[in-house]
Amino acid sequence: xxxxxxxxxxxxxxxxxxxxxxxxxxxxxxxxxxxxxxxxxxxxxxxxxxxxxxxxxxxxxxxxxxxxxxxxxxxxxxxxxxxxxxxxxxxxxxxxxxxxxxxxxxxxxxxxxxxxxxxxxxxxxxxxxxxxxxxxxxxxxxxxxxxxxxxxxxxxxxxxxxxxxxxxxxxxxxxxxxxxxxxxxxxxxxxxxxxxxxxxxxxxxxxxxxxxxxxxxxxxxxxxxxxxxxxxxxxxxxxxxxxxxxxxxxxxxxxxxxxxxxxxxxxxxxxxxxxxxxxxxxxxxxxxxxxxxxxxxxxxxxxxxxxxxxxxxxxxxxxxxxxxxxxxxxxxxxxxxxxxxxxxxxxxxxxxxxxxxxxxxxxxxxxxxxxxxxxxxxxxxxxxxxxxxxxxxxxxxxxxxxxxxxxxxxxxxxxxxxxxxxxxxxxxxxxxxxxxxxxxxxxxxxxxxxxxxxxxxxxxxxxxxxxxxxxxxxxxxxxxxxxxxxxxxxxxxxxxxxxxxxxxxxxxxxxxxxxxxxxxxxxxxxxxxxxxxxxxxxxxxxxxxxxxxxxxxxxxxxxxxxxxxxxxxxxxxxxxxxxxxxxxxxxxxxxxxxxxxxxxxxxxxxxxxxxxxxxxxxxxxxxxxxxxxxxxxxxxxxxxxxxxxxxxxxxxxxxxxxxxxxxxxxxxxxxxxxxxxxxxxxxxxxxxxxxxxxxxxxxx
Numbered sequence: 001x002x003x004x005x006x007x008x009x010x011x012x013x014x015x016x017x018x019x020x021x022x023x024x025x026x027x028x029x030x031x032x033x034x035x036x037x038x039x040x041x042x043x044x045x046x047x048x049x050x051x052x053x054x055x056x057x058x059x060x061x062x063x064x065x066x067x068x069x070x071x072x073x074x075x076x077x078x079x080x081x082x083x084x085x086x087x088x089x090x091x092x093x094x095x096x097x098x099x100x101x102x103x104x105x106x107x108x109x110x111x112x113x114x115x116x117x118x119x120x121x122x123x124x125x126x127x128x129x130x131x132x133x134x135x136x137x138x139x140x141x142x143x144x145x146x147x148x149x150x151x152x153x154x155x156x157x158x159x160x161x162x163x164x165x166x167x168x169x170x171x172x173x174x175x176x177x178x179x180x181x182x183x184x185x186x187x188x189x190x191x192x193x194x195x196x197x198x199x200x201x202x203x204x205x206x207x208x209x210x211x212x213x214x215x216x217x218x219x220x221x222x223x224x225x226x227x228x229x230x231x232x233x234x235x236x237x238x239x240x241x242x243x244x245x246x247x248x249x250x251x252x253x254x255x256x257x258x259x260x261x262x263x264x265x266x267x268x269x270x271x272x273x274x275x276x277x278x279x280x281x282x283x284x285x286x287x288x289x290x291x292x293x294x295x296x297x298x299x300x301x302x303x304x305x306x307x308x309x310x311x312x313x314x315x316x317x318x319x320x321x322x323x324x325x326x327x328x329x330x331x332x333x334x335x336x337x338x339x340x341x342x343x344x345x346x347x348x349x350x351x352x353x354x355x356x357x358x359x360x361x362x363x364x365x366x367x368x369x370x371x372x373x374x375x376x377x378x379x380x381x382x383x384x385x386x387x388x389x390x391x392x393x394x395x396x397x398x399x400x401x402x403x404x405x406x407x408x409x410x411x412x413x414x415x416x417x418x419x420x421x422x423x424x425x426x427x428x429x430x431x432x433x434x435x436x437x438x439x440x441x442x443x444x445x446x447x448x449x450x451x452x453x454x455x456x457x458x459x460x461x462x463x464x465x466x467x468x469x470x471x472x473x474x475x476x477x478x479x480x481x482x483x484x485x486x487x488x489x490x491x492x493x494x495x496x497x498x499x500x501x502x503x504x505x506x507x508x509x510x511x512x513x514x515x516x517x518x519x520x521x522x523x524x525x526x527x528x529x530x531x532x533x534x535x536x537x538x539x540x541x542x543x544x545x546x547x548x549x550x551x552x553x554x555x556x557x558x559x560x561x562x563x564x565x566x567x568x569x570x571x572x573x574x575x576x577x578x579x580x581x582x583x584x585x586x587x588x589x590x591x592x593x594x595x596x597x598x599x600x601x602x603x604x605x606x607x608x609x610x611x612x613x614x615x616x617x618x619x620x621x622x623x624x625x626x627x628x629x630x631x632x633x634x635x636x637x638x639x640x641x642x643x644x645x646x647x648x649x650x651x652x653x654x655x656x657x658x659x660x661x662x663x664x665x666x667x668x669x670x671x672x673x674x675x676x677x678x679x680x681x682x683x684x685x686x687x688x689x690x691x692x693x694x695x696x697x698x699x700x
Contacts, residue, residue, distance in 0.1 A: 052094045053086045055079055056129075059102035072100070076110050076126075076136070083124060084115055094122035099134035099357065106138050106362075110344040117372070118351035128356030138338025139191065139361035140175055142168050145328035148319055156243050156301040164321050165303060166328045171316040175337055178313045181298040182251045182264040185341060185364045187386050187409065187441070190309045190318070191334045192326060196384065196407060196440070200310045202240070202302040207254065207293035211235030214276060219257075219287045224524075228257055228289035232265060232279030242272040243301050248314075252279070253443075254294025257286035259493035259523045260468075262443045336386065338362040343385075348372055356694075360384050371395045379694050383407050386441065388414055397427035404434045404695035409441030411450060412463075418454030420476055420505075420606050423616060425455020432690040434462045443467040444492045447499070451478055458483060460690050467491035469499040469531075477508040484689040486517040489527035496531025496558060497549070500539070504562075504593070505602045507538040507617040515688050516556065517547040520575075526554030528580070535584075535592060536562045538617055543683045546572045547666050555580035555645060561589065563650075564619045565630045569680050571638065573666045578637045578656075580645035583628045590624060626650060636678050638669055655679045 055067035063078030065071035073079050079097045086095050095118070118124035128134050148167040157165070170178065179186040181199060190197040202208075215229030244250050250267035261284075269278040296302065300310045300319065309320040318335070322328050341364045346352055350372040356379045359366045363386040369375050370393040379402045382389045389405040392398050392415040405412050412435035417426025435448035448463040449471045457479040463470040466488040471480065485497045497519050500506060516529035529549035530541055536559075546556030555577030557567055561584035572578040584592075592598055602608045608620050628648035637643055639661040644651075657678045659669070668674070672682045690696060 052096055053083075053090065055082050055086070055095070055097045056100065057097060057134075058100035059104060076104060076106075079126070080110075080112070080116065087115075087118075087124070092119060092122055094118070094125070096125040096127065098127060098129040099132065100129050101132040102134060104134060104136045106136050106338055106343055109340045109342055110136075112344070112346040112349050112352065114348040114350075114372075116346075116352060117349050120351060120374070123351040123353050123374075123376075125353040125355060126357065127353070133356075133358060135358040135360060136343065137334075137360045138343055138363070139334035139336045140173060142170075142173055142318070142333045142335055143329070144168050144172060145320075145333075156246055158301075158304050161304055161321060164306075166320050166322060168318050168320075169316060170311070170318055170335070175316075175335060177337060177339055178311060178316065179339065179363060181249065181311075182253070182266075184409075184442070185387060186339060187363060188311070189336045189361075189363075189384065189386065189409075190320065191336070191361065191384060192307075192323060193332055195307075195323075197307045197309050197320065197323075198305070199297050200299050200301075200303045200308045201295055201297035202299060202304075203295060204305045204308075207295050208236075208238060208241075210277075210288075210290070210292045210294060211237045211275075212290050213288045213292070215288060219289075226289045226291075228287050230283065230287045232256075232277075232281075232283045232288055234277055234288055234292065236275050236277055239275075241270075241296070242275070244296060244299060245270045245272040247299055247301060248312075249298055250296060251298045252277070252294050252296055254292060255492075256284040256292050256294070257289045259293075260444055260495060261286055262492070334361060336361045336363050336384070338364075340364060342366070342368040342391075344368070345370070346372065346375055349375055351375070353378060355379055357381075358383070362386065365389070365391055367391070368393070369395065369398055373397055374399075376401070377403055379403065381405075381695060385409070388412065388446075389435070389438075391415075392417065392428055395426075395428075399428065400430040400433055402432045402690075402693045402695075404693065405448075406435070406437050407440065408438040408446075410439065411446040412438050412448040414450045414452075415456060416452040417456060418475070418477075420454050421610075423454055423476060423508075423612055425477060426453050427455060429457040429459065430461060431457075431459045432461065432692045434690060434693060434695065436462070436464045437466075439466045439468045444495075445469070445472065445499075447472045451475060457481075460688075462690050463497075464488065465490075469495050469497060471498045473498060473500045473509060474503070474506065476506060478510070480509070480511045481513050482684075482688050483514045484517070485514065485519070485529070487519070489519055489521040491521060493521075493523040493527075494525040494533075495522070496528040496533075496554075498530045500532055500536045502534040502536070502598075503601045504535045504537050504598070504623065505606050505608050505613075506536060507613075507620075509538075510540045510542065511544065512540070512542040513544065513684060513688060515545045515547065515685075516549050517545075519549045520551040522551045522554065524552065526550065526552030526558075526580075528554040528558035529556045530558070532557075532559045532562045532565060534560055534562075535589075535598070536560075536565070537623075538564045538619055539566070541565070541567045542569050543681070544570045545666060545670065545683065545685070545688075546570060546575065546578075548574050550575040550577055550580065552576075553580060553582070553645060555640075558582075559630060560584075561592075561628075563627060563629050567630070567632045567635065569634045569683070571636045571666070571669060571675075571680075571683065572640050573638045573669070574640065574661065576641045577645045578635060578640050578643050579632055581628070581630075581648050581651075583646060583648040586627045589627045593624060632656060634679055634681075636669060636675070636680055638666075 061072035061074040215231030217230035
């Protein structure tokens, strides 16, 4: 039997089957090849989509360039425009902007928005080129200095320093915004070779004591039973100050009633005949007491010390007594001029990274991150700002790692986020970062870290050198761990390295494995490593080292009227007390719980009777009971004067061991073997402090 095929050939059945088989195999091969080519094309497409776009910036570039290595851009704004164009042209591709070495003057705020966002897999990165240190600065260099002579030298300036004073004309240097000597955000700073100079003041350090408060309205008596008045009128006692009557704009900085509340005041009249100071309104909110402490500044006649300066705002002339050995014509001398609230803002951005960049010399705050998700500051250096370093407002999972912050008129970080009503965490974090030399101008309640909200982690940082606290916490479920805190609360009173205040709905804060050293200031009540003030309850202090912490009435940990706090597995070394209490009576506790202010905090701002609060913090069921019931257990107390101050009857304590150091350093007692001998669990001492920070060797 024969079969016809294509009307041309006649094949036998075996031949027919062989032909059909070969045809099928060829078609399969073609189809397979098609799929291979399709997959290869898709791979090339994906590689092309994921390929990084790199833009280069250098101070000698040009914003009309393409941004290549051979044709770099010149400014941040130029790079931002190019980055936006790349994001629109190639959605999903990673864009990296690299800044070469040099100085980038900032005259207007750098503003990033949602248009500048990256994606989880392809963040937008603005970073320093490898090995480079780009600097964004808000200051201007002053180069034209001459010796001040003749009419430029008022007779009231002390004769011994008259031939040491130099003068420069700010208008000739292109500076017309002279700001204000003490107004926040407008106050300029003079900087010589990277060091802040001192606006002329007296006394040159510390404070002078006033005489009697002489306002017309007496203040109600407080627990300190001192005389005070509502109005800012007081007696001064040193005849040296008589010459301030000839000054044009005297400002005073001081602690006017309480030594935990400072403020700058403007003088209305300085009466040398009666030695009375009359301040301008508004007056300080707490009034003025006898023997208050203060200092004068913005005083031409008090340029008497190397590093002091004064600006005559009527003439635009700046007068300066240079530090010893400094030639003004050879030194790098700058005046902060950038006066916008923030030098850089990232408002609504997400998946943005700033890496290895330096921001310097502004009258306000360096950086604002508002809203968005997963923005990161990595390895940045932020220095010499009149207000703060970084603000993080809301959003989620923003981070700071390996940064160095120094020299702030106010504080380091102000961070808000999370939902306290639902206890949803913000997920923000600050780690491996150094913050030092803060609270220079506003000297109280401007810490290195100020947290507000829920669910924020502060880990492996170093905070040091401040007149007041290192951290202020206002919220729930914060983790504070592996940090070094030292030499804070150097001037103010009634504070702690950490300070938490007056809200019994703040709960779930864990303060663990930190080292607190040399916190021993205070003027009346004292200073503590950790301070729980006015009803703060439900906190955990675990595995910390307290080294030379406490003064006056305060110990390493100080609890003022709180309950349900647990002080466990800590080492206290050389202090007046391990733990100090100022217990409240049951009557006072219940009265404060029913206070409208506290009712607002615990039932309106949050609801401590809600299911989520009751489940997360079961001790709230007994909030009206067991006043002063705190637990202190399994602690090692070495060469402290006493274990407790004002031990409350409700205290729960067990297995606390007291030893004499016998001159041995703290580390001797922190080995696993020694801790276990006295019933303590291991404390990872070597894990404390910043570990991944490129600036550490440069700032020690």
